[in-house]
Amino acid sequence: MKVPFSPPDIREQDIEAVVEVLRSGWITSGPVGEKFREALTEFSGTAGTMLLNSATAGLKNALRFLGIGPGDEVIVPAYTYTASASVVAHVGAKIVMVDVEPGDYFPSAQRIRAAITQNTKAIILVDLAGRMVDTAPFYEAIEDAQPLFHPSNALQETLGRIALIIDGAHSLGATGYGMHSGQAGDFTAFSFHAVKNLTTAEGGALTWRTENPLSDQVEHFVKLNTLHGQSKSALEKTNSAGWEYDVLFPGYKENMPDTLAALGYSQLQRYPQMIARRHQIIDSYTQALADLPVTALAHSGTDAQGRSWNSSGHLYLLSLDTLGLAERNQFIEEMFNRGISCNVHYKPLPMLTAYRDLGFKIDDFPNAYEAYCHEVTLPLNTVLDDKQVEYVQETAKEILSRMMK
Ligand SMILES: Cc1ncc(COP(=O)(O)O)c(C=O)c1O
CATH class of the missing domain: 3.90.1150.10 (Aspartate Aminotransferase, domain 1)
Incomplete structure (x- = not known):
């Protein structure tokens, strides 16, 4: 008998949903993605969600949104996948790595607390295996480190403390501590990679909780940052005579097309x-x-x-x-x-x-x-x-x- 490690669970209705998009005349980011991200926001009980090409892009967008970069430090556990840490290098900040506890796969809040310095701008915790981290003691550590926090821009000043970012690549649909995954960190990144519980082949999302004081500003930033910094999406340009657009900053290309969003939306139903x-x-x-x-x-x-x-x-x-x-x-x-x-x-x-x-x-x-x-x-x-x-x-x-x- 053959038992593969993690084949995708693709049903007939998933295939039909993708084919419907292929036949629709619009295959990149558009109405199906809008439906999927609204459904994810509702499913996770968060303030908003942006669909991306990966969880990696989700983590990176949280860091970029906060303006974290050279001179800043971000704390990450040593026991995780490279993407939890590589994103810190991508934005030019310093990776501060912490060990896990003896006999465990997770670092304690005490250990993270000891790694905080006056340069710490964010902590990335990992919902390993799909288990939500209890963030309460980590927020306490962040609160206690308040005198060390030196915001370097207006957004960091509004947040007023070190950001807690959850690498929730594994944890969509988990519950714990009176919350759904997505509600515990200031930001949470989900992965829909081919081996994940719910897949879009490649894909991910960034979601942010309602208590995040920056929650009304994230969507605008991520939308621009993941579409070249362009002031209008391809669909917005197509749907109006106003073809003209501007590029507000040299952004990235990290959006999710509707062909893949259709697969995710279909899987979310079950x-x-x-x-x-x-x-x-x-x-x-x-x-x-x-x-x-x-x-x-x-x-x-x-x-x-x-x-x-x-x-x-x-x-x-x-x-x-x-x-x-x-x-x-x-x-x-x-x-x-x-x-x-x-x-x-x-x-x-x-x-x-x-x-x-x-x-x-x-x-x-x-x-x-x-x-x-x-x-x-x-x-x-x-x-x-x-x-x-x-x-x-x-x-x-x-x-x-x-x-x-
Ligand atoms: C813990 C963890 N974080 C991040 C990622 C990256 O996810 P993606 O491939 O969607 O960028 C993975 C993927 O396996 C992961 O296991």
Whole structure:
């Protein structure tokens, strides 16, 4: 039996929705995108959303909007995908990397607090695996660091503090701490990349919460910045005799065409059921592996105030607690030989050439390294049928029982 890691879940209605756009006479950003972004804003309960070509563009637009650049520092965790940090380099600011907590995949607010300096302009936190970060202690840390905050433009002055940006590439549809994903950070970036829960092949969105004091200014900026800085979109030019336009600043090209928005909008109609199916698979895996010395990252629970939280069920992170790096890799190889594709989330950033070249050393991030050595990600997607789920968990159990004897 073959079990791919994360194939896209494309149904007949998705194909029809894309074909309808292809036949409509308008295929780039237009009315379908408008419908999709309004639906996303409503789904996440946020102040507004802009559709983009990626989550990376979403994070970058938040930084650009805030005017963060050379001389500024942005704090990011070491245990994440490169895009959480590369965007900081893209705007010319300094990446300040923090380790995660021992035995965990996330940095604490205390650790972030210790990394804040008078140059810190933003903190990027990652909703890893689709679990929302509890932002309350991070806002507290930001509040306490107020005397260190030195705004360098009017927008930063209006915000009045360090910005909290969520890399929500994994977390569309997650809930927690009385919120939906998108409502916790000042800004949240979602990814609709091909391997994500909800996909547009390539794509993403930036959303911002109603409490963001800059919320009425983001849309205007992002619209311009992602369409060359041009004062009118292609559709606006087509729909009026007023062909003339201006370019207000040398912007970028990061918009989402309607062909892709149609796929996203179609998937959003059944997204709650997709999340529910993911949780079924997560529960099944966790139950099957319960007798082994492994730790699965939890995807639901209850917070300190008794409120339940539920992830988007994006990734099944499993820590093979008693196995080392070589054995972890052997497990992945054996699973592959049995037709099952696994993965690792993540190789910590300081182990990658780009970040080593920037001077980061993995020895300074021992907790991230330890988490990496034990971690394996099992296939989790909504294309898996019950037989495949059983095959994955029984095969993993068999191999691990042997290796862990
Ligand atoms: C944690 C995290 N952040 C950001 C991204 C980037 O998303 P995109 O490919 O949509 O730019 C990814 C993509 O895999 C991711 O896993």
